[in-house]
Amino acid sequence: MAILVTGATGNIGRMVVDQLLACGASDVRALTIDPERAALPAEVEVVEGHLGRVGSAAFAGVDRMYLAPSPGNVAEVLEVARAAGVRHVVDLSGEPESWWGSVCDAVEGSGLEWTHLWPADFMENTLSWSRQIRETGVIREPHADTATAPIAMKDIAAVAATALLNDGHVGRAHSLAGPEILTRAELVAHIADALDRDITFRTSTREETITALQPSMGDNTTWYVDNVLIDFAPPPQSLPITSVEDITGHPATTFDDWARANAARFLTD
Structure with missing residues (x-):
């Protein structure tokens, strides 16, 4: 029986395909809008479509x-x-009370067996700082000391592949986080080390932060600032920093390793 990956050319969906193949899956089907441009591995069955227009085929x-x-x-x-x-x-998705709660409710009400993945802040979200790093070397945000445990998208994909290929995950909601708790200022310091350049964190107002992020984030900026940078501050002791390793058996990616592997992305559009 096949495993279908929807959003297979999206940031995480593409990584789920790779993780499934790396784990030895032999019957992987990928749903993508443009099969010819998807550049998916030859062993993957590619089906044209997207979640807004899905046929039974x-x-x-x-x-x-x-x-x-x-x-x-x-x-x-x-x-x-x-x-x-x-x-x-x-x-x-995310916790029922979050913006993604409707997905959880629909999945649980579908009659299908289910596993939820509820990730923390993505490491990749720090790429929204790229323009500020290139143009000013100053990151503007409201709270330098807000601490989270950001997770790499690759690790989320690894958990997804594990849940798809192994029993024991049905009916479980996996809260996912990276392996260490870091403040916003500490994230900036890691990126500065990876780039070997001076980058400063400057505590800024809501309006200043929106202005600084708008060129990179576009229409999502205000929502992100209000819901993630200002209102999202989980207690550090509640963050599941061992979750990736507990589920996959492999250590999660540290932010320092991720920043060094992705340093060039901070310097390009």
């Missing part, structure tokens, strides 16, 4: 699926999947 013969975030039409997607015989869905 994409689910034929599928036993398990990775569900990329799709709050707008998740119920419709799950209905088609169930009718086609899909048994287990691993979804990327």
Whole structure:
């Protein structure tokens, strides 16, 4: 039976495909808008489509699926999947009270077996600082001491692959985090070390932060500043910093290692 990866050319979906293959999966199907440009591995069955326009053919013969975030039409997607015989869905979402809560509710109400993945702040979100790093060397945000345990997208994909390929994850919501708790100022310091240049954290107002991030984040800027940078501050002791290793058996990526591996991305558009 096939494993279907939706959003297979998205940031995390593409990594889920790679992780499944690395784990020895031999029947992987990828849903993508443009199969010719997807550049997916030859051993992957590529199906044209997306979550806003999913036909039953994409689910034929599928036993398990990775569900990329799709709050707008998740119920419709799950209905088609169930009718086609899909048994287990691993979804990327968030706690029920979060913006992604509608995905959790729909998945649990679908009648399918499920596994939720609830990741913390992505390490990749720090790439929104790239323009500030290049142009001013100053990062502007409201709270230097806000601490989280950011997680690399590759590690989220590894957990997704583990849940798709192994028993024992049905009916579980995996809260995911990186292996260390870091303040916003400490994240900046790690990036400065990786780039071998001076970068300063400057405590800024909400309006100054929005102005600084707008060129990089566009229409999402205000939501991100209000909901992530200002209102999101989980107690450090509640962060599941061993979750990735507990689930996959492999250590999670440290932010320092991630920053050094992705240093060039901070210097280009």
